[in-house]
Amino acid sequence: MGTNSVSGRAPSRRQVLGGLAAGAAITGFPHIAGAQAKAIRVGMPTILSGRVAILGTSSRAAVQLAFRQINEAGGIGGRTLELVDRDSKGRPDEAAKVTRDLINNDGCEIIIDGEASSGAFAVHEVIRDLPVLCLHTCSETSSLSADPKLHVKTAFRCARQGIHDAVAGSTYAARIAKQKGLKRWMTCSPDYAYGRDNTAEFLEFAKLFEPSIETVDQVWPKLFAPDYTESITKILQTKPQAVYSALWGGDLVAFIEQSNLYRLFANVAMFSGGLGDPPVLTAIKQLPPGLNTAYRYNRTYPAKPANTAFADGFAKIAGHEPTNWAWQTYLGCLFVAEALKRTGGRTEGAKLASELKGMAVAAPFAVGETITMRDSDHTIVGYPVAWGRTVPKAPFVEDFSDVDWGKIVELETQWKKGKGYA
Amino acid sequence: MRVSLMRVSPLRAGLARDVAVAVAGLALLLALPMLFPQPALRDFLIYFFAYGLLAMSLNLLVGLTGLVSFGHAAYFATGAYAFGLLMQSGLVSIPVAALAAVGGTALVALVIGAICVRLKEIYFSFITLAFQMFIHSVIVTWVSLTGGDQGLRGGIPRPPILGLDLNDARVLYGTCAVVFVLCILAMRQVAQSPFGYTLRMIRDNPARANFLGVDVTAMKLGIFVFAAAMASVGGLILALFVSGAYPEFAFWTTSGEAIFMIMLGGMKVFLGPLAGTLLLQTLNHYVTIYTEHHGLVLGTVILVIVLGLRRGLADVLYDWLQARRARRAAASDPVPGSFEPAPLADGALIKGRTV
Numbered sequence: 001m002g003t004n005s006v007s008g009r010a011p012s013r014r015q016v017l018g019g020l021a022a023g024a025a026i027t028g029f030p031h032i033a034g035a036q037a038k039a040i041r042v043g044m045p046t047i048l049s050g051r052v053a054i055l056g057t058s059s060r061a062a063v064q065l066a067f068r069q070i071n072e073a074g075g076i077g078g079r080t081l082e083l084v085d086r087d088s089k090g091r092p093d094e095a096a097k098v099t100r101d102l103i104n105n106d107g108c109e110i111i112i113d114g115e116a117s118s119g120a121f122a123v124h125e126v127i128r129d130l131p132v133l134c135l136h137t138c139s140e141t142s143s144l145s146a147d148p149k150l151h152v153k154t155a156f157r158c159a160r161q162g163i164h165d166a167v168a169g170s171t172y173a174a175r176i177a178k179q180k181g182l183k184r185w186m187t188c189s190p191d192y193a194y195g196r197d198n199t200a201e202f203l204e205f206a207k208l209f210e211p212s213i214e215t216v217d218q219v220w221p222k223l224f225a226p227d228y229t230e231s232i233t234k235i236l237q238t239k240p241q242a243v244y245s246a247l248w249g250g251d252l253v254a255f256i257e258q259s260n261l262y263r264l265f266a267n268v269a270m271f272s273g274g275l276g277d278p279p280v281l282t283a284i285k286q287l288p289p290g291l292n293t294a295y296r297y298n299r300t301y302p303a304k305p306a307n308t309a310f311a312d313g314f315a316k317i318a319g320h321e322p323t324n325w326a327w328q329t330y331l332g333c334l335f336v337a338e339a340l341k342r343t344g345g346r347t348e349g350a351k352l353a354s355e356l357k358g359m360a361v362a363a364p365f366a367v368g369e370t371i372t373m374r375d376s377d378h379t380i381v382g383y384p385v386a387w388g389r390t391v392p393k394a395p396f397v398e399d400f401s402d403v404d405w406g407k408i409v410e411l412e413t414q415w416k417k418g419k420g421y422a
Numbered sequence: 423m424r425v426s427l428m429r430v431s432p433l434r435a436g437l438a439r440d441v442a443v444a445v446a447g448l449a450l451l452l453a454l455p456m457l458f459p460q461p462a463l464r465d466f467l468i469y470f471f472a473y474g475l476l477a478m479s480l481n482l483l484v485g486l487t488g489l490v491s492f493g494h495a496a497y498f499a500t501g502a503y504a505f506g507l508l509m510q511s512g513l514v515s516i517p518v519a520a521l522a523a524v525g526g527t528a529l530v531a532l533v534i535g536a537i538c539v540r541l542k543e544i545y546f547s548f549i550t551l552a553f554q555m556f557i558h559s560v561i562v563t564w565v566s567l568t569g570g571d572q573g574l575r576g577g578i579p580r581p582p583i584l585g586l587d588l589n590d591a592r593v594l595y596g597t598c599a600v601v602f603v604l605c606i607l608a609m610r611q612v613a614q615s616p617f618g619y620t621l622r623m624i625r626d627n628p629a630r631a632n633f634l635g636v637d638v639t640a641m642k643l644g645i646f647v648f649a650a651a652m653a654s655v656g657g658l659i660l661a662l663f664v665s666g667a668y669p670e671f672a673f674w675t676t677s678g679e680a681i682f683m684i685m686l687g688g689m690k691v692f693l694g695p696l697a698g699t700l701l702l703q704t705l706n707h708y709v710t711i712y713t714e715h716h717g718l719v720l721g722t723v724i725l726v727i728v729l730g731l732r733r734g735l736a737d738v739l740y741d742w743l744q745a746r747r748a749r750r751a752a753a754s755d756p757v758p759g760s761f762e763p764a765p766l767a768d769g770a771l772i773k774g775r776t777v
Contacts (some may be wrong), residue, residue: 040679048714056714087714092573093671096664097469098710105462116571118668123576125665129589141572192562193570 018325020273039082040340040347042067043102045095045123046138048087048115051224052249055138055325059114060085061318062326063103066333069313076341081333084108086116092122103247109347112332114138114325117194127155133352135336137329141194142167146421147380154349156356156378158332160324160385162194165273166201166412168385168403173202173244173271174209176292181270182242184216188231188255192219198246198273205411206244216240221251228255234260240268253283261284271274276388278321281396291390294376296324297365300395302384305363327365331380334361335373367402381405425469428638436614444607451599464595465470468663470703473603475656476676477683477695479649484526484681485689486613487645488625489539493554493558494549494653496534499672500527500557501654502661505576507567516583531650532643539642551674558672563648573668598659605655612648621645640661686727688734697736 044063046056060083065079075081084106088095092152093114098198102108105128113123120139127134134155136144143150145157176182189195189202199218205214217238219231232255235243247255254275259265265288275293276279297302299311299321310330312321322330339349339355360370372381372390385408416422455464461638468774474499483489493623504523510512514522514773534553541549561568569575588594614616624638632638661667679702687698705723709716 017556049717053714087709087710087716089716091670092666092668093469095658096666097465100465101462101707104465105460118571118670121573121575122666126578129591129665143575149577193565193572217630374570421741 013194014102017186027087034060039080039229039356040076040110040345041082041084041106041108042110042336043106044083044085044097044114045088045102045119046085047090047116047119048085048175052090052116054323055116056085056087056114058279058318058323059112059138059299059324059329061314062322063112063328063333065313065317066330067142069088070333070337070355076337077345079345081337084275085114088117090116095119096122100130103130103132108132110336110352111135112137112329112336114329117141118143121150124150124152124155127349128152131349133336133339133347133349133356135332137332138325143421145377145415146419148421151378153352155337155354156373156379158335158373158417159328161359161379162201163412163415164197164381164408165294166198166205167408168365169271169273169387170202170205171209171402171403171407172292172387173206173242174213176269176271177210177213178204178270180240180362183212183214184240185213185237186216186235186240186244186246187244188228189218189220189234189244189245190223190225190248190251192223193317195223195246199244201415202246202273214217220336221255224251226254228258231255232264235264235268236262242271244271244275247298248277249280250283251302252280254286256284256291264350265291275390276397277321277324280398281390282321287390287392287396288387289391292387293390295384295386295388295400297322297327298306298388298395298397298400300398301386301388301400302365302367304364308366325351331361331363331365331371331383334363335359367405381409437611440610440614442581444603444610447606448599448603449695451603452596461591465663466593466657466703466707467669468595469596470699472656472660472663473679473683473703473728475602475605475659477680477687477699478606479652479656480680480686481676481689482609482613482645482652483648484684485694486618486625487621487642489642490543490547490681491538491550491646491680492651492674493550493552494649494680495532495674495676496550496557496672497531497650497653497658498525498657499561499667499669500530500650500657502657502667503561503568503574504654505580505658506661506667509580509652511579512579515581515589520655521659522561523658524651527654528647528651530578531647531758535643535646535650537638539646551677554672554674554677558669558674559618559742560673561669568669571669574661574666577665578667580662580692596660599758601659605652609652612645613692617641617644617699631673636680637769639653641755682724684734684735685723688737688740691734691736691740694734698734701735715756 035175044060047053059380067083071080084102086098086102087281099111102111109132111127111132113120113134113136116138120136121144123134124144130153136157137159138162140159142161142163152353186299187199189199203215209276210342219234221228222230236241253274271290272291273294275291276296278297299308311322314326335356338359338361339352342355343351356373358373358375360372362369363371365384369384371380376382382405386402388397388400390396391398413422423522476494480491480494483491486707500765501523501613504526505519508519508522538546540550562571585592586597620636620641624636624641628638657671683702684695686701687696688694705720706716
């Protein structure tokens, strides 16, 4: 009787809950697992607000373009790539926090770090703690990858770097100085660590290549200064034959505009490391012809259909021409996709890192056929380091003159020894 | 003897209650990650501890003493850099580095404070801002020591201490929670001590305090140094968390954020700034996920609170509770001529008190 009554009674609450749990385990978990298997989430801490928001917005547009193309081509073994971006507001501690959030909370298995300078170092330390694959695509500070003390096994730099630019720029400048007899040089760079380091490295190598170069004066306007009159009048008084500037972004636009008022460039040859970025070139109302600038990005260089297609695709998403950060980030996505293909979609940081070491990818921006992720220090080589001259209308910079990468690597090795990095 | 006991026992009761609240708070903080094991919660709370200490310590100056410092983040950054540099030297353990960083920051604050506390009102505010920008400039320009605008690179080592491995995120969280609660308890004891009440008197009427024989400058200097030391602990926690220190820690906007936190949370309730920190950090966390126009959203929220409530959230809550209590007391004691508290809705009765 008792047994019968037990077997015939309604299920208890505990049994119902247990049944529901089992049902969820059978039906729900595979669904979640399927969703996880479908998309590979890639996190991107970057600067999306404030003065340098274009760094983040253009980098984000580059990832969107790359992921769309990769996903439309079938993804990674049927899995799509999904971007999760987050604004760090340009604050390093915030960059560290959002990177941890992206990995721990949002389930991102790969990080494309769109942070500049100090933010990139903050992200670098997070990756030391949480070793997923990370590609720094915006930081140009050489020590990030050159200093072995900072080495992180799963972190890579997919961006130009200061020492490469210094060698390339000074090689070009020394050649022009020799041709035109430019001996009296001045510099006008922002007064902070990047501005001073960049200028010192440029002058060091320029004097090495052309010993007749003499620095007659240096001016250091404040970073983000609105008025450059004092610096410009100082240049006019000193009457150098050439000026080198590490100014960038809006500061450089203001400097060029204000220099136009004084007709500074009529008698002075200008060499700039940051002028070649399309948003800077297009922001200047009257771009003077003949200013010498490093390649930051240009749709006509390297002259390849793939490069033009990239520029068109990017412009459709972003509404403007690609930036320097855009091509670097797009290239980073190509490296990520290739590494994922080689691991068969496995996303472990160590596994992906071992594939990335020494990897060469065919890229629209390669000077030759490919750009290589150097095995020894996790940084790219073979990207464009050319210099050209400005023209008032599109493409704004032409006559690009490239520098031999063999020479850059040789001098980079000497520089590393001097710094105690090698 | 009897009189002495009567004087001491309320203090002891207050301390016992504070310790009990601190233990309960710590237990809750330690239990939270067990109930919600997502690492993101731990990260968020560590961030909250760091900025909470910055806001709480600033309120010792702003709310308790009436000294509106615009440069408090300087000590937050000094603690972070001193700790980071000592740990990178590899010569000391974490507790020694932490104590040295806090002590060093206190010394810096002693020198700066000795100049600042002689000034009043807006002049005090501006000189603290000037010293902050001076420290920021030193950090940015002394590249060989601080890494300049790139920050302190290479990570901050976390060697094990007494069997605790701070490389384990759970251990790091637990340690930060303990340090945070201890600092809050220390600040509470200072606020409730005779020294704390002297500071209230200085805030409300410095001339009268001086007339009563209080060395106003020395008292202000004392709380200035203590608040700086507490802020340095916040910086130290953040340095441990992000494994670095950056010039942004010492920028004026960080001090501005701390003032926002105090404004949002309120100055009258002791833990008010923590409520402001929680609100600002939560808003910041969630708004940033959904939009990069977070400044617009945060600005709107701050405007609504500042213009709509005209007090911090904790103050509003406290005033409401007090008003309700007063109404109940009035309703249960209708004897004519009996004492009736003044209306509390405008906070008149509790004006100037730290609760």
